[in-house]
Amino acid sequence: MISSLFSYMRACPSRLRQTATAGAVLLLAGCSANPIYTTTGVVLSNYSESEATPYVMQMSDPKMACALGEGVDPLMYSFSRVTSAPDTTGSLLMLLAANCMEYRTWEAELDYLRADFSGDIPAAKDAREKAKRLHAQTAKRRYQAFQRAMAAYDFDPSAEPLECPFLFSEQDELTFLLGLLTGMQAIVNDSNSGAMAGVPRNIAPQAERAAQCVDNEKWGGLPNAVRALVWLLLPDTRPELAPDPWQVLENSAELGVQTGMRASHALQAVAAETFGRPQVLADAIASFAEADGRIEVWDEYRLVDEVARGVVTFSSDKHWTANYGHRTPKSYFGKMSPERSTENVETMDLDGLL
Amino acid sequence: MIRKSLAALSLAVAAPLASAQTVSMCVFDVIGANGDVYNLVKDYALEMKAHGVDFELKPYTDEGVAVGDFNAGQCDAVAATDIRIRPFNKFTGSISAVGAIPTYDDLKTLLATLAQAKAAPLMKDGGYEVLGIVPAGAGYLFVNDRSIDTAGELAGKRMATLDYQKDAIHMVNYVKATVVPSDITNFAGKFNNGSVDAAYAPAFAYEALELYKGIGEKGGIVDYPLAQLTIQIVARDEVLDDDTAQKARDVAWGMYPQAMNLIQGQEEGIPDEQWIRIPEKDITGYQEMFRENRLEMRDGVNNAPSVYHPKMMSLLSKIRCASNPGASECTAANRE
Numbered sequence: 284m285i286s287s288l289f290s291y292m293r294a295c296p297s298r299l300r301q302t303a304t305a306g307a308v309l310l311l312a313g314c315s316a317n318p319i320y321t322t323t324g325v326v327l328s329n330y331s332e333s334e335a336t337p338y339v340m341q342m343s344d345p346k347m348a349c350a351l352g353e354g355v356d357p358l359m360y361s362f363s364r365v366t367s368a369p370d371t372t373g374s375l376l377m378l379l380a381a382n383c384m385e386y387r388t389w390e391a392e393l394d395y396l397r398a399d400f401s402g403d404i405p406a407a408k409d410a411r412e413k414a415k416r417l418h419a420q421t422a423k424r425r426y427q428a429f430q431r432a433m434a435a436y437d438f439d440p441s442a443e444p445l446e447c448p449f450l451f452s453e454q455d456e457l458t459f460l461l462g463l464l465t466g467m468q469a470i471v472n473d474s475n476s477g478a479m480a481g482v483p484r485n486i487a488p489q490a491e492r493a494a495q496c497v498d499n500e501k502w503g504g505l506p507n508a509v510r511a512l513v514w515l516l517l518p519d520t521r522p523e524l525a526p527d528p529w530q531v532l533e534n535s536a537e538l539g540v541q542t543g544m545r546a547s548h549a550l551q552a553v554a555a556e557t558f559g560r561p562q563v564l565a566d567a568i569a570s571f572a573e574a575d576g577r578i579e580v581w582d583e584y585r586l587v588d589e590v591a592r593g594v595v596t597f598s599s600d601k602h603w604t605a606n607y608g609h610r611t612p613k614s615y616f617g618k619m620s621p622e623r624s625t626e627n628v629e630t631m632d633l634d635g636l637l
Numbered sequence: 638m639i640r641k642s643l644a645a646l647s648l649a650v651a652a653p654l655a656s657a658q659t660v661s662m663c664v665f666d667v668i669g670a671n672g673d674v675y676n677l678v679k680d681y682a683l684e685m686k687a688h689g690v691d692f693e694l695k696p697y698t699d700e701g702v703a704v705g706d707f708n709a710g711q712c713d714a715v716a717a718t719d720i721r722i723r724p725f726n727k728f729t730g731s732i733s734a735v736g737a738i739p740t741y742d743d744l745k746t747l748l749a750t751l752a753q754a755k756a757a758p759l760m761k762d763g764g765y766e767v768l769g770i771v772p773a774g775a776g777y778l779f780v781n782d783r784s785i786d787t788a789g790e791l792a793g794k795r796m797a798t799l800d801y802q803k804d805a806i807h808m809v810n811y812v813k814a815t816v817v818p819s820d821i822t823n824f825a826g827k828f829n830n831g832s833v834d835a836a837y838a839p840a841f842a843y844e845a846l847e848l849y850k851g852i853g854e855k856g857g858i859v860d861y862p863l864a865q866l867t868i869q870i871v872a873r874d875e876v877l878d879d880d881t882a883q884k885a886r887d888v889a890w891g892m893y894p895q896a897m898n899l900i901q902g903q904e905e906g907i908p909d910e911q912w913i914r915i916p917e918k919d920i921t922g923y924q925e926m927f928r929e930n931r932l933e934m935r936d937g938v939n940n941a942p943s944v945y946h947p948k949m950m951s952l953l954s955k956i957r958c959a960s961n962p963g964a965s966e967c968t969a970a971n972r973e
Contacts (some may be wrong), residue, residue, distance in 0.1 A: 402657065404687040411683060443850075471671045478673060478899050481906070484845035515698070516668050517846065519826035557669040559696040 317365075324362030328369035331359060336375060336454060341582055345382060345589045352379025370435035371458055374428050378465050381424035382590065385472070388417035389597050396604040418472045419479035425469035426482045432462020440489035447496035457584065460497050463490040463509060464546070471553070487513050491520050503542035503581075504535025508550040511535070515558055528554075529563065536567065539591075540574045543581030548574075549594035556598060564598060565619045571595045572617025657691040660876055663703040663712040665721075665868075667821060668845075670696040673899050674868055677771060677892060678716050681870070684888045688881060700821065701801075707871075714872035718773065720802050722869045723944065725765040729869055731949035732770070734934070735808050736927025738865040738953060741900075744772055745893065746956050752890035754883050759948070761874060766882050768870040769889025774839035774900040775862030779848050781834050783857045786913050788812050788926060797824035797836040803942040804934050805837070811930055825851070839866050840903040849911070857913040861920065921965070928966055931973065947973075 342348050356376040359369055395410035433440055436448035436459055450456045466486040473482035491513035494506040511531035514521035521528065532554055535547035548571045555564035571592070580588050600610035602619055615621065662682075666672030675696055682692035692714070697703035700717050707715035723730030729751070731737075738744050748770055750756065760767040785791060792813035798805050800818035809816045817833045825846035828836040842848050843858070852858070870889065877885065915923075930941070935950050937943025950973040958967035966972060 399683065399686065402686070404683070407683055407686070411680070474668070474671045474673055475676060477676060477895065478902055481902060483906070484841075485847050487845070488847055517825075518822040519829075519846070557671045557696065558698055559670060 320362070321365045324366040324369075327359065327362060328366070328372060331369065331372040332454075336372060337583065339375075339379075340454075340457075340584050340586050342586050343589050345586060345593055346386065348586055349379045349383035349386065352376045352381075353383050356380050368431075368434070370431045371455070374431035374435055374462050374465075375458060377424055377428035377431060378461060381421050381428055381465065381468075382593075384417060384421040384424055386593070388414055388421055388472075389600075391417055392597075393600055393604050393610060396601060397608055400605065400608040415476045415479065419476035422469045422472035422476055422480035422482050425465045425472060426480065426486075429462050429466030429469055429486065432459060432465070435459075435462075438493065440493050441485070445492045445495070447493075450497070456497050457502070457587075460494070460502055460505060460509075461587075463493050464505070464550075466490050467509060467512065471557075487516055488520050491517075499535075500538060501542070503540075503544040504538030504547040505544075505550070507531050508535035508539075508547040512550055512554050515554055529560075532563075536570060540570075540578050543579050544584055544587050544591070545571060545574065545578070545595075546587055546591045549591040552595050552598040556601075561619075564602070568595055568599045568602075568619070569617045657686065657689055658877075659691045659693060660714055660872065661693045661695065661712040662714040662716060662870070662872075663697055663706050664694050664716045665697050665700040665703040665718070667698060669698045670694075672696075673841075674716070674773065677868075677896060677899075678870075680895070681769065681771075681888055681892060684891070685885060688884045688888070690877065690881060690885070713876045714768065714870055716868055716870045719770075719867045719869050720799070722767075722871055725871045726760070726762040726767050726869075727944075728759050728762065728946040728949050729767045729770060731944070731946045732867050732953075733776075733804075733864040734931050734945050734950065734953065735804055735864050736862075736924060737931060737950070737957075738775075739862060739924070739957065740960065741772075741775075741897065743953075743956050743960055744865050746959070747953065748772070748890060748893060750952070750956075752886050757879065757883055757886075760882070760886065764874050765871050766874045766877070768872050768877065768882055768885040769892075770870075770886075771868045771889055771892055771896045772900060773866040773868050773896070774841060774903060776837045776839055776864045776866055777861070778859040778863055779828060779836050779838060779843075779852060779856070780859065780913070781828070781831065781851055781853060781856040783855060783913055785835065786859065786915055787919060788923060791835065794834040795832070797827045797833040799824070804930075804944050807934060807941050808930060811926075837863055840900065840907055843903070843907050843911075852911060857911050858907065860912040860914050861923065924964065924966065928969075928973065932971060935973070 339348050339351060352375075356373065359376060360373050362369065363373075391410050391414035395407050395414055398404075398406035398410055436450065436455070438448040438459070439446070448459065450459055467490050469480075469482045470484055470486055473480045491510050494509040497506050499506045508531070511528035514525065514528040525531075532547070532551040536545070536551045539545045539547040548567055551567040552564055552571075555561070555567055596611065596616065599616060599619075603609060603611045603615075607621060612621075662678070664675050664678050666675040669675065675694070678694060682694060685692055695712060697706070700721055703715055704717055704721050706712055719730050719733045732747065738747065751759070751770060785794060789812075794814045795817050796809050796814045797819040798809050798816045799820060800806075806816055814835070817827060819827055819833075819836075824833075824836050824838070825842060825848055827833045828848060828851035831851070836848070836851070838846070838848065870885070931945055931950055933939050933941035934943065935945040935947050954966065954973035958964060
């Protein structure tokens with residue numbers, strides 16, 4: 284300590300003389316950084332973690348939350364130049380920023396399906412190309428969010444045997460879990476971009492192992508849903524006595540409703556699309572819509588349920604657009620066809636009136 | 638008048654939709670609808686829509702089931718690896734003949750040749766027609782010990798072998814290694830947990846299936862393409878007319894750069910130190926070893942299965958000798 288102080292005085296004597304009272308802060312900052320910046324970085328980082336994150340997590344507007352991610356992430360992360368990188372908050376901010384990019388991707392995907400439906404091939408090609416580029420950008424952001432989440436808890440996802448990180452608070456557990464999920468999503472986005480982002484595919488088996496570090500029931504079946512999705516992708520990773528992955532997804536979806544956070548439903552829908560199970564997809568969408576009437580959303584993490592709603596709605600919209608040329612009409616959310624529910628309604632005889 | 642022209646206009650608008658022919662296709666991709674192959678086929682389908690064919694794609698993660706459903710009439714076409722395509726077209730199903738395409742340049746020449754209209758008769762076989770061939774990457778040998786760098790050292794080693802790939806089984810027996818019957822879903826686990834010493838796979842598997850675990854500290858990947866894996870699209874002959882089928886093959890050939898991009902990315906993703914480079918003189922020896930085996934598997938002699946089409950063997954030999962005219966096989970009496 285003394286020797287470092289001595290060498291510090293030798294290195295920047297003039298500034299030290301001028302700011303003798305701020306010596307302690309300067310020591311933290313180093314020569315090149317303005318001490319106010321460093322302090323601001325530390326304050327902002329701590330504030331984000333203790334106040335901003337819980338505030339954002341209970342928001343019900345995913346698009347505003349994602350805009351926050353896009354807007355604040357570069358500012359927040361720029362403080363990694365003057366103090367240690369704020370990986371915990373940084374992972375969530377980048378995750379939100381990736382969601383913004385994904386919402387643009389979804390629109391491009393729906394444009395593609397709509398043009399394909401109407402037989403406008405140049406428009407379909409254009410939209411598909413646009414979607415691929417946006418998928419690549421989404422993948423890059425998600426991969427970064429995954430890396431930050433792993434770094435935040437000093438977790439090496441490739442280490443064997445698995446060493447679970449220390450997760451001190453509920454918020455830590457969720458940040459870690461969402462980080463894993465984001466890593467999985469990064470692979471999906473990268474594949475859909477034509478592998479433009481170069482996301483390593485081994486995130487999938489790593490996430491499968493790491494998902495065991497968080498409590499399944501507490502987090503609405505999401506950890507097991509992540510694992511089941513990987514078992515479907517890489518059958519080798521499925522433990523011998525593990526139940527059928529589709530059963531696990533079903534069970535996780537119901538646990539999600541009971542917990543008040545339907546992220547597992549979103550995974551069930553994605554799995555159904557990926558593995559060509561139209562009936563499972565229909566059931567996942569229907570049961571998500573049906574749960575609207577009975578779920579008590581977990582207030583502190585309302586945003587997670589809303590983001591999941593976005594994913595399930597997009598799955599439904601894709602189906603509707605591919606088959607009928609437009610997204611799901613509001614009153615048909617939960618249904619896969621425009622079959623009217625007004626067909627068996629009793630009617631009165633009009634003879635006396637005519 | 639106005640009504641008539643309106644009717645004509647609406648007919649004209651409806652025309653492209655009405656004339657599009659719907660063809661269902663079972664598509665194999667190890668990771669389903671979000672996989673690289675499935676996405677490539679989606680691009681193919683979109684291009685084909687401009688030619689009046691509306692492919693309806695259905696993802697399959699089990700190749701056997703995809704082909705089974707095609708056989709059962711559940712879909713009009715199937716996209717699968719050429720090993721599974723052999724029963725429908727022995728000629729194109731022989732592209733993955735062992736050691737027959739040593740470079741991607743040779744593969745490019747082959748696929749360009751097959752995309753020509755002149756090759757159309759070769760694309761039809763027994764009521765089926767090939768509607769496109771896209772590369773899926775060369776298969777390499779993954780070993781858990783770098784000292785296994787010659788064919789001789791494979792003797793006595795356990796090797797994960799696809800149980801439906803007769804030519805691979807023959808080769809494994811030929812080098813006196815032990816066949817450990819496997820399938821696409823479990824070969825990686827066997828290699829990674831050490832129950833086999835060697836396995837073969839395209840570069841894609843290195844990361845996705847974590848084959849680096851099986852390689853460990855001591856193993857590696859032999860830098861020599863054992864075979865070229867391709868994805869082929871096959872339909873029942875009557876599904877598309879000849880002109881449209883030729884257009885389909887042309888569209889698939891147009892996707893060559895896109896597919897190669899993916900493959901190069903996967904191969905470049907493997908750290909340099911994992912590759913086991915083998916000396917040029919050994920390569921010459923292997924080429925001859927593979928050639929002799931191909932001859933046997935073409936003719937079905939010496940207990941070899943008769944799986945390779947003579948015309949494909951001859952075409953591949955021509956391609957190799959065009960790019961490497963000094964090779965001994967080019968002047969051999971028993972040239973393929």
